[in-house]
Amino acid sequence: MPIDEFEVPKELREFMIDGAHETMLGQKNGANKQYRYGNLHIREYDDKFLVHTDKIDPRKDPFGHLVYDAPEILIGVACSILGGSKIAKLFLKNNKSKNLTVAATITSSIIAGYIGYVATKKAKNYLE
Incomplete structure (x- = not known):
């Protein structure tokens, strides 16, 4: 639970x-x-509410x-695009199979994006 979140x-x-x-959102x-009220983000669970304030309301910006x-999402997407494009270039250069290239690109994009997302989320939580 982030420092600024209360139960x-x-x-x-x-x-x-x-x-x-x-x-x-x-x-x-x-x-x-989950609910939003301005910058307030409220999550409802069976036994509790978790509430925190976002710096910026996602509905407005x-x-x-x-x-x-949520920089972890941006970094995850960037890692996904960069990782997938790098692997695609390698496979296109070394292989003639388009199906293998597509499968490798999709798989590597998912893996690279997930790694970027998780690493950034952990770093963000550590810094909070």
Whole structure:
């Protein structure tokens, strides 16, 4: 749980801010539902709510939100593109099989993107 995130047990208080809207924006992290109210991000679980404030509301500035609040997604996508393109170039140079090149590109893109995402997420959590 990030430092700026706090937990509200449902047994203590069942709440939802008037004007908060259910959203698909954000990582659910196993939550049943998630809501946004301005920069406030609320995740609802069976027994609790987890609440934190984002620096930038993704509904108003999606790219800014990715840069400041979720850089792991941008870095994962960049790693996916770079890793996939490097492997594709290697396979195109050394192989004549287009199917093998496509499979290798997709697989390497997924692996490189996942590694970039996880490494950045761990670094971000360590720095918080």
